[in-house]
Amino acid sequence: MTQIEASRDDRAARDVEIAGRRLKLRYTVNSLCDVEDRAGMSIDRLMNRQFSATRLLLWAGLCRDQPELSVWDVGMLISDSLAAGGSLEQIVDLCAEGLRDAGFFGQE
Numbered sequence: 001m002t003q004i005e006a007s008r009d010d011r012a013a014r015d016v017e018i019a020g021r022r023l024k025l026r027y028t029v030n031s032l033c034d035v036e037d038r039a040g041m042s043i044d045r046l047m048n049r050q051f052s053a054t055r056l057l058l059w060a061g062l063c064r065d066q067p068e069l070s071v072w073d074v075g076m077l078i079s080d081s082l083a084a085g086g087s088l089e090q091i092v093d094l095c096a097e098g099l100r101d102a103g104f105f106g107q108e
Helices: 003-012 029-039 050-062 071-083 088-101
Strands: 014-018 021-025
Touching: 014 071, 014 088, 021 050, 021 088, 029 050, 050 071, 050 088, 071 088
Parallel strands: none
Antiparallel strands: 014 021
């Protein structure tokens, strides 16, 4: 691994708190492929299914550093966050920021 790759990987990791749990969010090509494989469709098509897309995208960002979390567990994290006054939009924004950090979208 080159220094550029190592530092990029570190930058792409983001510490987050969801429903009182401290977690590490990091997106990779493999995690996004897992989203498409689990959904049986491209991410573009999946985005029409707001709750499914949000749950799978959040799971994809969490699965590398918290492999014990299942998709169901991530859905429960989202539910707990909503029950505590959070919004689905906040979760979507968190995912979008993580995807940007990983270089999947242009940097702002």
